[in-house]
Amino acid sequence: DSGVTQTPKHLITATGQRVTLRCSPRSGDLSVYWYQQSLDQGLQFLIQYYNGEERAKGNILERFSAQQFPDLHSELNLSSLELGDSALYFCASSPRQGSAYEQYFGPGTRLTVT
Amino acid sequence: SQKIEQNSEALNIQEGKTATLTCNYTNYSPAYLQWYRQDPGRGPVFLLLIRENEKEKRKERLKVTFDTTLKQSLFHITASQPADSATYLCALMNNNAGNMLTFGGGTRLMVKP
Numbered sequence: 001d002s003g004v005t006q007t008p009k010h011l012i013t014a015t016g017q018r019v020t021l022r023c024s025p026r027s028g029d030l031s032v033y034w035y036q037q038s039l040d041q042g043l044q045f046l047i048q049y050y051n052g053e054e055r056a057k058g059n060i061l062e063r064f065s066a067q068q069f070p071d072l073h074s075e076l077n078l079s080s081l082e083l084g085d086s087a088l089y090f091c092a093s094s095p096r097q098g099s100a101y102e103q104y105f106g107p108g109t110r111l112t113v114t
Numbered sequence: 115s116q117k118i119e120q121n122s123e124a125l126n127i128q129e130g131k132t133a134t135l136t137c138n139y140t141n142y143s144p145a146y147l148q149w150y151r152q153d154p155g156r157g158p159v160f161l162l163l164i165r166e167n168e169k170e171k172r173k174e175r176l177k178v179t180f181d182t183t184l185k186q187s188l189f190h191i192t193a194s195q196p197a198d199s200a201t202y203l204c205a206l207m208n209n210n211a212g213n214m215l216t217f218g219g220g221t222r223l224m225v226k227p
Contacts, residue, residue: 002157033215043158043203043217056214090157102148103215105157 003027004106006091012112018079021109025072025093031055032074033094033103034066038087049074050096081113116141118206118218126224133194135221137187137204142216144206147180147187152201152220161202162189194225 003026013019025032034046045058049068060066063081068074078085088110092103119138127133137147145166150158164171164180164187171178177190191198201220 002159004157042219045214045216048214058214088155092157102160102163104160105150108155108157110155 002104002106004091004093004104006089006106006109008109009107010110010112012114013081014114015081015083017081017113018077019081019111021076021078021089021091021111023074023076023091023093023106025074025091026104029093029095029104030072031094031096031101032068032072033092034060034074034076035090035092035105036087037090037108038084041087043090046076078111083113086111086113116216118142118204118216120202120204120218120221122219122221124222124224126226127194129195129225129227131194133191133198133223133225135189135202135204135223137189137218139185139206139218142185142206144182146207147178148205148207148215149176149178149187149189150203150205150217152203154201158203158217191223194223196225196227199223199225 005024007022030051033048037043046060048056066076088108090108092105094101094103117140148163149161152158162178164178175192179188201222203220205215205217
């Protein structure tokens with residue numbers, strides 16, 4: 001158990017809908033990262049937050065947005081969903097903003113868009 | 115363009131042998147390189163981190179080497195066990211990219227008893 005929690009575990013929704021994925025980092029970790037993993041694309045970095053502020057962006061679509069709240073939990077919002085958004089979404093956390101720190105991944109949310 | 119390449123073919127070895135996985139990269143200047151293990155349907159689990167000025171790092175049966183001239187990292191599991199069967203991902207962290215981790219596609223290791 002990494003100490004990172006994600007809800008829900010599974011989500012099935014229809015195209016065009018909007019969903020929110022939630023992540024609670026390990027106690028004391030200030031950095032939160034979101035990743036998307038699909039069969040054909042591998043594990044792709046989406047976005048990073050550090051202590052409430054956005055710090056880095058990867059290949060995140062404009063239909064996707066995220067935020068980190070004062071209690072450090074984070075939410076990833078996915079809107080106007082398409083079939084291709086079906087994937088595993090992982091959240092990870094690390095103690096501080098520094099590249100020497102390993103990342104701790106949550107169990108993921110499996111999103112299925114039908 | 116930047117690339118991280120891991121052997122996409124599964125590596126099949128016999129229990130007790132040493133498994134060696136390769137991670138090659140181009141157009142990166144990584145300060146750190148990390149290795150993760152991922153089991154099906156689960157989140158990656160951190161294994162080892164090696165810095166650019168370190169040649170080798172060990173942890174129990176695991177060993178990682180980092181050659182910034184060859185732009186390559188090797189990941190070794192000695193005395194492999196069936197429980198080591200998983201996908202192993204290498205990841206690069208570039209200090210100039212907001213500590214973003216970029217992952218390779220992973221290599222699936224199968225250890226047969």
